[in-house]
Amino acid sequence: MGEENLRKRKGEDNRKEDGQSIENDELKTMNLQKEAKLVSPPPSIGTCMIVGTIIGSGIFVSPKSVLANVGAVGPCLTIWAACGLLATLGALCFAELGTTIPKSGGEYPYLMEAFGPIPAFLFSWTSLLVTKPSSFAIICLSFAEYAAAPFYPGCDPPLVVIKCLAAAAIVIITVVNSLSVKLGRYLQNFLTAAKMIIVTIIIVSGIVLLAQGKTENFKDSFKDSKISLSSISLAFYNGLWAYDGWNQLNYITEELKNPYRNLPLSIIIGIPLVTVCYVLINVSYFTVMTSTELLQSQAAAVTFGDRVLYPASWIVPLFVAFSTIGSANGTCFTAGRLVYVAGREGHMLKVLSYVSVKRLTPAPAIIFYGAITIIYIFPGDIDTLINYFSFAVWIFYGLTVFALIVMRFTRRELRRPIRIPIVIPIIVTLVSVLLVLAPIITAPEMAYLYCALFILSGFIFYVLFVHFKFNWAQKISKPITTHLQMLLEVVPAEEVIE
Structure with a gap:
């Protein structure tokens, strides 16, 4: 007991x-x-991230091209506002997709869930060889134009100088991101601050000039406009290039408090805020330049600085160059990771998924990305590359938003924390179809044919190397992998972790 x-x-x-x-x-x-x-983080963090992600080189390059396509001030400003509206609607569609299918990889998992592996692979293939490198090339060419402009006052810089400067920028950014992740991040923080400074300077200067009565260039603002389906589509291509990045906004979900409420709220606040900034920057340009003068200017922001900020006009090309190189650095950082994942998944050479033993960076992926970008630099100019990029990217934007509509009927069981009215993805899908088809029908160019051939070649690659997994391909790639591994001192990521 x-x-x-x-x-x-x-x-x-x-x-x-x-x-x-x-x-x-x-x-x-x-x-x-x-x-x-x-x-x-409070909801304002989401808004700041949206503004910082979207504002880049586009606003310093696209105004001239948008104006060239529509011909007058009024339609030009209308296009900029309409592009902001479309970006907002598209971002809301991606917010629903990102919270319904919370997987990384951009459009890849959404296309995989809705349509299967082939469209998903074609997206990955197109991103690796078309959209990401052409985007990097456009930004570096923009940097080169603004960096060279002060040294050639009154005339356009030689094409050879611009292309060599762009190639040098690609090499430097590639080397920096291959050597150190921290160095790339420090550089990005500094350049982001420079970007916001120059945007503020241009907007404030424009508001002051408007207050002083500089409004003569806005009279009869729709006179001499040239409006057609082709011109509007090409103007949208150039305007939407400046808004590119809206499709990545769902990646901030984990950074937000109560994301299912604050994510759409950040989109509704952030992208219209960017739209206001873009419209005000264009208004600032038109306060000191007529439409003809803007079209004749090699670098609109430099011309604006020469007329408004003299003798401190050197600030504008310097800070615009900082802004564009910052965008290029951010693009290289993220796209290099996309190449790394593609190599790991077997969609590209396995060596592209290896990391540096000493520096722990995905050096092979970044170097590959930089090499592909340099190939785009020499045969293309900015306008052609923007059309090439936009044609490809809007095929997959439209297809991804269409996937949202399809899954509303085929995947009813999925939980949708954010559910937008179905009319929004329908509008975005229809606009995407118009953006893709209108330039081909009304103003066909070789750039669209090359882009289509690149995308279709991905299907051949998928059948041979991913679906059937031919042994001879592995035999060819094995010695290449071995030699690159020794040259770059890289190993599989899992070995570094161990």
Whole structure:
């Protein structure tokens, strides 16, 4: 009996200790939750991230091309506002997709869920060989134009100079991101600050000039406009290039407190804010330049600085160059990771998924991306590359938004924390179809044919190397992988982790 009583007492003591420990664990959990709530980023962080992601080189390059396609101030400003509206609607569609299918990889998982592996692979293929390198090339060519402009006052810089400067920028950015992740991030932070400074300077200067009565260039603003389906589509191509990045906004979900509410709120606030900035920058240009003068200017922001900020006009090309090189650096950082994932998944050479032993960077992927970009630099100019890029990217934007409509009927069981009215993806899909088909029908160019051939070649690659997995391909790639591994001192990522 004594032993039994002793056991009971010990049991009661253990239960008390267990109960106390459970209570202590619950208290700790509650405290951690409270601390997490205190340190969670406010909704404004999402808006800042949207503004910082979208504003880049496009606003310093596209105004001239948008104006060239529509011919007058009024339609030009209308196009900029309409592009902002389309970007907002598209971002809301991607917000639903991103919270319904919370997987990384951009459009890839959405296309995979809706249509299967072939469209998903073609997206990955097109991103690797068409959209990402051409985007990087456009930004670096933009940097070169603004960097060279002060040295050739009154005339256009030689094409050879621009292309060599762009190639040098690609090499430098590729080397920086291959050597150090931290160095790339520090460079990005500095260049982002420079970008916001120059945007603020141009907008404030424009507002001051408007207040002083500089409004003569806005009279009869729709006169001499040339409106057609082709011109509007090409103007949208150039305007939407400046808004590119709206499709990545769902990646900020994990950074937001209460993302299912604050993500759409950040989109509704952030992209219209960018739209206002873009319209105001264009208004600032038109306060000091007529339509003809803007079209004749090699670099609109430089001309604006020469007329408004003299003798401090050197600030404009310097900070615009910082802004564009910052966009290029950010593009290289993210696209290099896309190449790395493609190599890991077997969609590209395996060596592209290796990392540097000493620096822990995906050096082969970044170098490959930089090499492909340099190929785009020499035969193409900015306008041709923008059309080439936009044609490809809007095929997959439209297809991805159409996937949202399809899954509303085929995947009803999926939980949709954010559910937008179905009329929005229908509008975005129809506009995407118009953007893709209108230039081909009304103003066909070789750039569209080359782009279509690149995309279709991905289907051949998929059948041969991914679907059938031919052994001879592995035999060819093995010695290449071995030599590159020794040259670059890289190994599979899992070996570095171990």
